[in-house]
Structures are given as C-alpha cells and as structure tokens.
Amino acid sequence: MDKKLVNEIFWLRSISCLAIVLIHAIETSIDYYSTQSGSALVSLQTLHLFLLFATPTYVFISEFLLAKAYKDGVPSGFFMKRVKNLLIPYCFMGVAYAVIEGKDSFTWSALIVETVKNIVMGDFVAWFILLIFQFYILHMILSKFLNRIRPFNALIISFVINIAYLGFFNLTQPLAVIPFHDYIWARGYWIPCLGWIFYFTVGYYAGRNYKDIVQWIHRRQLWIFGSTLLALGLVFLLDDLVFSKTTSKRPDMLLYTCCVIGLIFYVSNKVNKVPPWVYHISSYSFSIYLLHKLIMTFIPPIPKMGMISYVAILFVASIFGSVIVAYLFNRIPFGKYVVGGIQEIKNKESMPSIQKKTVIET
Numbered sequence: 001m002d003k004k005l006v007n008e009i010f011w012l013r014s015i016s017c018l019a020i021v022l023i024h025a026i027e028t029s030i031d032y033y034s035t036q037s038g039s040a041l042v043s044l045q046t047l048h049l050f051l052l053f054a055t056p057t058y059v060f061i062s063e064f065l066l067a068k069a070y071k072d073g074v075p076s077g078f079f080m081k082r083v084k085n086l087l088i089p090y091c092f093m094g095v096a097y098a099v100i101e102g103k104d105s106f107t108w109s110a111l112i113v114e115t116v117k118n119i120v121m122g123d124f125v126a127w128f129i130l131l132i133f134q135f136y137i138l139h140m141i142l143s144k145f146l147n148r149i150r151p152f153n154a155l156i157i158s159f160v161i162n163i164a165y166l167g168f169f170n171l172t173q174p175l176a177v178i179p180f181h182d183y184i185w186a187r188g189y190w191i192p193c194l195g196w197i198f199y200f201t202v203g204y205y206a207g208r209n210y211k212d213i214v215q216w217i218h219r220r221q222l223w224i225f226g227s228t229l230l231a232l233g234l235v236f237l238l239d240d241l242v243f244s245k246t247t248s249k250r251p252d253m254l255l256y257t258c259c260v261i262g263l264i265f266y267v268s269n270k271v272n273k274v275p276p277w278v279y280h281i282s283s284y285s286f287s288i289y290l291l292h293k294l295i296m297t298f299i300p301p302i303p304k305m306g307m308i309s310y311v312a313i314l315f316v317a318s319i320f321g322s323v324i325v326a327y328l329f330n331r332i333p334f335g336k337y338v339v340g341g342i343q344e345i346k347n348k349e350s351m352p353s354i355q356k357k358t359v360i361e362t
Contacts, residue, residue: 007278008214011268012061012261014281018319019054021292022047024125025314032301033310040307045246049239050232052248055128056257059199060206062132066139067207074140082136086286089340090129093290094118097125100297122191125293134193135200143204151205155198159254162198165189166251170243190249198254202261217266224266228259280323286340287326292318295325 026048030041070078098114099106101124117123122130146154169189174181180188189195206213217224231252238252248257268274281288295318301310329335330342 007271007274008265008268009061009065010274010278010282011271012057012264013285014278015264016054016057016061017281017285017288019051020058021288021318022311022315023051023054024293024296025311025318026051028296028314029301029307029310033305033307044307044311049235049246052235052246052253053257053260055248056196056199056253057261058128059131059135059196060203060257060261063135063139063200063203064207066136067143067204068210069207070139070143071208073143079136082133084337085341086129086132088337089286089290090126091119092338093126093294094124096294100294121188123187126290127187127191128289130191131193131196135196138193138200139204146201146204147208151209154201155205158198158201161194162196162254163251165192165194165197166249166254169195170245170250195249199257202258214265214269217262218269221266224259224262228256228263231256231259281319283343284323284326285343287342288319288322290340291322291325295321 026044030044066074095115095118098111098118101114102110114123122128169185174185178184193200235252235256238250239246243250243252296314299314299317302313326339326342329339336342
C-alpha cells in the first residue's frame with residue numbers, strides 16, 4: 001500500500017472544491033436576480049461554463065487515490081471505514097437538506113419523502129457520494145482486469161461508453177415509456193457510474209503510473225496548454241450550437257476536464273511550496289462540499305445589489321461558514337459523522353515541490 005502523495009492532489013482538490021462553491025454561488029445569484037441582464041449576466045454564465053471541470057475532477061481524484069494507494073487490492077475493513085466516514089455524514093446531510101427544503105410548508109410526510117429522495121436517489125448536493133461508492137466497488141472488481149489489458153484499449157472503450165451515455169441523455173428527449181422519465185433526464189442520469197466511467201479509467205491508470213504521467217506532462221508543455229485552450233473552445237462552441245444544458249454531465253466535458261487536470265498537474269509541480277490555504281481547503285473540502293449550499297440558503301438576496309456582488313458574498317460566506325461549522329463539529333464526539341471529518345495532513349513543512357511527500361487518508 002502506497003499512501004504517499006505529492007502536492008498535485010491538494011491543488012486539484014482545493015481548486016475543484018472552490019470551483020464547485022463558486023458554481024453554486026453563480027447559479028443562486030442568477031436565480032435570485034433573474035430579471036437582470038447585460039454584461040454581468042454574460043460574464044457569470046461564461047465563468048460558470050469555464051468552471052464545470054470541478055465535479056469530474058473530484059471523480060478523477062477519488063479513483064487516483066485508490067489506484068495509487070492500493071495497487072494490490074484493498075485492505076480488510078476498507079469499505080466499512082468509508083461507510084462511517086462518508087456515507088453516515090451523507091445521510092445526516094440528506095436529512096438536514098430535507099428539513100431546509102421543506103421549512104416553508106413543513107409536514108412529517110413531506111420530510112420523509114424528501115429525506116428518502118435525498119439519501120436513496122441523491123436528490124441534493126451530496127449526490128456525488130453515491131457515485132464514489134460505485135467507484136469503490138468498481139475498483140475492487142475491475143482492478144485486476146485493468147492491470148491485464150492495455151491502458152489505451154481500456155481508455156478508448158470507457159471513453160466511447162461515456163460519450164454514448166452522456167450524448168444520449170443530452171441529445172434526446174425523455175422517453176415516455178420509461179418510468180420517471182422527466183426526473184431521469186433532468187438529474188437521475190447523473191448517479192450511474194456509466195456517466196463517469198472514463199474519469200474512473202483515467203484516474204486508475206494515472207494513480208498506478210503517477211511518476212510516468214508527471215514526466216509525460218512535463219515533456220509536453222505546449223501540448224498541455226494548447227489542448228486545454230482547444231478543449232475549452234470546443235465547450236463554448238458546442239454550448240451555443242448543440243447542447244441546451246450548461247452542465248458538467250456533457251460529452252464535451254470529458255476532454256476538457258482531462259486537459260484541465262493535466263494543466264493543474266503541470267502548474268502545481270512548478271510551485272516550490274504549497275500555500276497553507278491550499279492545504280486548509282483540501283483538508284476541509286468534504287465538509288465544504290456537504291455544507292456550502294446549506295449555508296447559502298441562509299444568505300438572502302439584497303435588494304438592488306448586483307449579481308456579481310451577491311456571488312462574491314455567497315462564495316466567501318459559504319466557504320468560511322462551512323469551515324467554521326466543520327471545525328466546531330469536529331471538536332465534539334461524533335461531530336465528524338455529521339458534517340464530515342477534517343483530513344489530517346502530516347509532514348507538509350519545508351519539502352521541495354516535486355519530491356514533497358505527504359500522508360493523508362485515502
């Protein structure tokens with residue numbers, strides 16, 4: 001088992017975490033100030049599209065960590081440990097979000113329905129946890145198979161499957177013969193792992209071949225920057241011409257996200273020392289992920305305020321609010337099982353950038 005990680009993961013996790021919070025701040029602001037238009041609206045919509053690499057990057061990180069840490073199979077107790085550390089907070093937050101969603105017209109029956117939808121169907125911001133557990137199962141089932149076949153073949157097969165799956169739900173109308181078709185086309189298709197299988201495969205081989213991947217990226221500096229710009233241009237082009245949804249669950253996000261991950265790998269390796277804020281955001285990222293939208297619900301829109309100013313308030317307040325709540329809850333017994341634990345980071349001081357080794361819980 002290899003639990004040594006270099007700084008790229010801290011950068012990836014912290015940047016993705018901040019991007020997810022900013023995405024939701026933008027969406028909330030646009031919803032509240034829907035009557036406003038002009039350059040502010042266009043700027044926020046453009047930034048929103050640019051940030052959509054965030055959730056797929058989290059998917060990549062989860063499998064990267066597994067593949068790097070557990071090359072020869074997962075240890076005993078692996079699954080139950082993650083049930084305690086991830087699934088229990090997920091369930092608590094599922095109840096909390098159900099309470100907040102029904103606070104204006106509260107009934108016990110409505111609360112039960114919303115809670116079941118949140119926990120079983122992932123009908124709230126933490127739906128990502130259901131996907132992560134599918135990846136845990138896939139890793140345990142497929143790791144030996146993936147070790148035996150050529151990475152190129154596995155990547156191509158998973159890419160085609162992923163493109164076909166996302167293309168189907170993005171380019172077709174809901175099929176009436178399928179039960180709950182409107183819900184499935186709206187967000188139900190997010191949960192199955194087929195919509196993320198390419199990120200799983202990329203994360204698996206990147207984790208197992210980390211040093212080779214870093215060397216490959218550094219030999220292709222121009223390619224990394226150029227491909228990222230081209231992939232971003234394709235995203236903007238298709239957003240205007242093909243896709244009606246501005247979401248990370250689109251086929252064009254596959255290449256764009258991988259290019260952004262490569263770019264962050266390259267740039268983070270050039271930084272001599274990881275800033276403390278990157279460590280802190282990375283450590284609190286799970287709690288921020290669970291809590292930030294809950295905190296946003298308590299920040300009402302301010303009359304006559306511009307959308308951009310409100311985005312800034314939501315972003316800063318939800319980040320700091322999530323960190324404070326997580327810190328306080330983790331000071332009491334069982335608090336980490338409510339709002340998520342804070343990851344312990346060891347041996348981070350005064351280590352050179354590329355050779356820095358840090359131990360975290362995967």
